[in-house]
Amino acid sequence: MIEVAHLTKRYGGRTAVDDVSFTCAPGSVTGFLGPNGAGKSTTMRMLCGLTPPTAGTATVCGVPYRRLANPGREIGVLLDASAQHAGRTGREVLALAAAVMGVPRREVDVKLDLVGLGAAAARRRVGAYSLGMRQRLGLAHALLGDPRVLVLDEPANGLDPEGIFWMRGLLRDFADRGGTVLLSSHLLREVEAVADRLVVIGGGRVVAQGGTEELLADAGTLVRARDGAALGRALAAAGLDATPGPGGGLLVRADPDPVGQAAAAAGVALTELRPAGGGGLEQLFLTLTGGTTTKETTA
Numbered sequence: 427m428i429e430v431a432h433l434t435k436r437y438g439g440r441t442a443v444d445d446v447s448f449t450c451a452p453g454s455v456t457g458f459l460g461p462n463g464a465g466k467s468t469t470m471r472m473l474c475g476l477t478p479p480t481a482g483t484a485t486v487c488g489v490p491y492r493r494l495a496n497p498g499r500e501i502g503v504l505l506d507a508s509a510q511h512a513g514r515t516g517r518e519v520l521a522l523a524a525a526v527m528g529v530p531r532r533e534v535d536v537k538l539d540l541v542g543l544g545a546a547a548a549r550r551r552v553g554a555y556s557l558g559m560r561q562r563l564g565l566a567h568a569l570l571g572d573p574r575v576l577v578l579d580e581p582a583n584g585l586d587p588e589g590i591f592w593m594r595g596l597l598r599d600f601a602d603r604g605g606t607v608l609l610s611s612h613l614l615r616e617v618e619a620v621a622d623r624l625v626v627i628g629g630g631r632v633v634a635q636g637g638t639e640e641l642l643a644d645a646g647t648l649v650r651a652r653d654g655a656a657l658g659r660a661l662a663a664a665g666l667d668a669t670p671g672p673g674g675g676l677l678v679r680a681d682p683d684p685v686g687q688a689a690a691a692a693g694v695a696l697t698e699l700r701p702a703g704g705g706g707l708e709q710l711f712l713t714l715t716g717g718t719t720t721k722e723t724t725a
């Protein structure tokens with residue numbers, strides 16, 4: 427279980443994370459999404475005790491990370507796959523971590539095998555690893571203590587399509603056995619395929635959260651007319667808020683029915699009218715985060 431409550435981080439006058447709250451329950455994969463600079467990494471770093479929050483709390487299994495007696499046994503963390511010691515071999519990295527965590531040495535081979543790093547790869551220095559191999563090693567490191575919670579920042583970076591597919595299965599299986607996964611990724615199709623829940627942030631704030639299916643179903647309506655200006659006026663007259671959507675259409679936070687009614691009442695001929703969620707997570711993401719930037723404050 428991960429519980430983040432009113433988490434806030436300010437760097438000087440810049441608010442990187444602004445009153446962020448969410449919960450990740452056992453048995454679920456939560457996709458953590460947002461554009462560059464939205465505050466995902468900063469939130470994850472606060473959750474993992476690497477960055478002190480300005481305000482708010484973050485707990486893992488009810489306890490702040492820094493108060494966990496043996497953190498690697500509770501929470502597996504992969505924040506930066508390139509942070510591993512380049513001069514050590516993959517096996518040495520894990521053996522050292524196993525010793526620190528008090529994990530039996532045999533688990534090193536079990537986890538190397540699990541992430542698909544064979545004996546030859548495990549003998550090579552991390553500095554010679556590809557990014558994909560480092561991600562696999564980072565995941566083995568995160569899984570080493572058999573934690574109940576995983577926090578992964580862009581774990582699919584550098585993986586080829588087969589590797590991405592493999593990781594999806596691994597995370598799904600981890601959650602299906604009662605684990606809790608928080609996962610940030612720019613690969614929206616991957617997130618859509620694996621995440622039960624989504625937390626979307628923009629400009630440091632949560633802009634949407636909930637079940638993946640519900641959020642996609644609730645994404646509003648995409649509408650298009652040859653006379654876009656007349657459509658805009660018709661929607662405004664009906665009290666419907668519209669924002670520019672993909673391909674010159676308008677996105678309306680309402681069901682298709684009132685949108686079509688508004689257009690018909692104003693005599694505007696439509697060329698397209700459909701639920702925006704049909705465009706998948708990519709479109710929902712653009713709708714939710716379009717135009718957001720990291721907020722400047724005077725605090």
Ligand SMILES: Nc1ncnc2c1ncn2[C@@H]1O[C@H](COP(=O)(O)OP(=O)(O)OP(=O)(O)O)[C@@H](O)[C@H]1O
Nearest residue numbers: 437441442460461462463464465466467468469720
């Ligand atoms: N140590 C720091 N000092 C000052 N500003 C920081 C620091 N770390 C992050 N920031 C700022 O906080 C904001 C959020 O950054 P963060 O890395 O959390 O975003 P992100 O959502 O992970 O982005 P990305 O997808 O690009 O990794 C950015 O504006 C960033 O420049």
